[in-house]
Amino acid sequence: MxxxxxxxxxxxxxxxxxxxxxxxxxxxxxxxxxxKEKEGNxxxxxxxxxxxNLLMPGFKxxxxxxxxxxxxxxxxDLALQDWLNNxxxxxxxxxxxxxxxxxxxxxVLEYLTSGVTAVFDMYLAPYDIARCAKxxxxxxxxxxxxxxFGPSLEELEERFLKINEGNPLSSFRLGFHAEYTCDLPLxxxxxxxxxKYKEPLFAHNxxxxxxVKECMDRYxxxxxxxxxxxxxxxxxxxxxxxxxFSDKDVEIFKNKKLHIVTNPGSNTKLASGIAPIKRYLDxxxxxxxxxxxxxxxxxxxxxxxxxxxxxxxxxxxxxxxAVDALEVLKxxxxxxxxAMGLSDADVLDIDKEADIIMIDLHQPNMQPLNNIAKxxxxxxxxxxxxxxxxxxxxxxxxxxxxxxxxPEDIYRRANEIIKRIx
Numbered sequence: 001m002x003x004x005x006x007x008x009x010x011x012x013x014x015x016x017x018x019x020x021x022x023x024x025x026x027x028x029x030x031x032x033x034x035x036k037e038k039e040g041n042x043x044x045x046x047x048x049x050x051x052x053n054l055l056m057p058g059f060k061x062x063x064x065x066x067x068x069x070x071x072x073x074x075x076x077d078l079a080l081q082d083w084l085n086n087x088x089x090x091x092x093x094x095x096x097x098x099x100x101x102x103x104x105x106x107x108v109l110e111y112l113t114s115g116v117t118a119v120f121d122m123y124l125a126p127y128d129i130a131r132c133a134k135x136x137x138x139x140x141x142x143x144x145x146x147x148x149f150g151p152s153l154e155e156l157e158e159r160f161l162k163i164n165e166g167n168p169l170s171s172f173r174l175g176f177h178a179e180y181t182c183d184l185p186l187x188x189x190x191x192x193x194x195x196k197y198k199e200p201l202f203a204h205n206x207x208x209x210x211x212v213k214e215c216m217d218r219y220x221x222x223x224x225x226x227x228x229x230x231x232x233x234x235x236x237x238x239x240x241x242x243x244x245f246s247d248k249d250v251e252i253f254k255n256k257k258l259h260i261v262t263n264p265g266s267n268t269k270l271a272s273g274i275a276p277i278k279r280y281l282d283x284x285x286x287x288x289x290x291x292x293x294x295x296x297x298x299x300x301x302x303x304x305x306x307x308x309x310x311x312x313x314x315x316x317x318x319x320x321x322a323v324d325a326l327e328v329l330k331x332x333x334x335x336x337x338x339a340m341g342l343s344d345a346d347v348l349d350i351d352k353e354a355d356i357i358m359i360d361l362h363q364p365n366m367q368p369l370n371n372i373a374k375x376x377x378x379x380x381x382x383x384x385x386x387x388x389x390x391x392x393x394x395x396x397x398x399x400x401x402x403x404x405x406x407p408e409d410i411y412r413r414a415n416e417i418i419k420r421i422x
Contacts, residue, residue, distance in 0.1 A: 117355035
């Protein structure tokens with residue numbers, strides 16, 4: 001399949017490259033040309049007139065739990081530990097692999113409307129989620145959420161090997177849920193597995209004051225210090241949330257070149273706190289953005305997350321210049337790809353993966369065009385996503401989905417699941 005996008009504004013997200021007018025060609029799943037208007041007699045399967053709209057890399061939702069669409073607006077207005085232990089875990093215990101498959105498809109619809117082309121997903125039933133990736137065309141990078149309740153370490157290793165067998169839409173990284181849901185022997189075994197395969201490790205980290213205090217009480221170390229002492233970061237990795245970091249935690253992340261994935265919407269709703277993003281940027285740490293799950297956020301909207309990242313940073317530092325919108329846009333695209341190991345889908349360039357979105361500039365919230373990039377962060381919304389292409393396939397365009405089935409059928413099955421397990 002060959003597609004030509006013409007009459008486009010292009011924001012490649014390559015360092016130092018400004019937005020320019022030109023065109024972009026896609027052949028199969030790769031970008032085959034990007035640049036100024038090209039003359040010639042090339043034949044394409046489809047030509048799309050962008051009419052001056054913007055092409056840019058798709059957003060990378062670098063932390064989410066897709067199947068948690070089941071609990072959207074089910075257990076709101078609760079503190080994290082109460083929400084998790086008394087509402088979420090009991091509901092999840094009733095869910096089957098098929099439930100996770102169907103509920104993840106519901107999340108995919110929402111990702112596409114938000115311009116998301118890849119998700120870093122931590123949830124139950126990874127084989128069923130890999131099947132969801134294959135069937136819908138969405139790109140899933142899964143990460144293990146192993147904890148003291150399961151799965152076994154042997155199951156984790158099997159998942160890692162099988163899901164990484166070569167499907168370009170589905171991969172699997174090593175990780176664990178959090179320090180507070182794992183005992184020390186399990187953490188040591190997880191570290192040993194990471195060393196066996198020389199793989200990075202990811203986990204929820206320092207999301208609340210309680211989490212950090214209880215870890216200090218148990219081990220005399222912060223969660224980051226404990227993980228580092230166990231050699232968990234010897235091959236890289238990172239943490240989700242990272243709201244409460246000591247100076248030593250920051251140094252560990254800086255020196256080990258670890259990634260922080262911030263989730264401001266979820267942290268705000270659960271009153272967990274505000275991550276000190278400017279402090280992390282000043283330390284040179286790679287920061288990506290995630291929505292977290294749709295039961296703690298409750299929406300999967302990268303535009304809202306981008307605004308919160310910069311807005312909360314300005315508020316907490318009392319500095320309106322803190323965390324520039326252009327830096328935030330980089331977090332949502334390039335930095336997320338880096339954290340997820342998607343080096344072929346970070347920017348728009350020849351031979352890069354065709355994970356592309358089109359932003360509709362012919363909307364009142366995008367006008368005037370004083371600064372398109374800052375418009376996206378400060379005034380942009382899901383209404384501006386005109387098209388979402390993943391791996392060379394257009395999955396969403398002008399309000400219509402192309403994932404192999406009708407949204408209403410997905411909604412119906414999701415509601416049937418909730419009636420059964422609720």
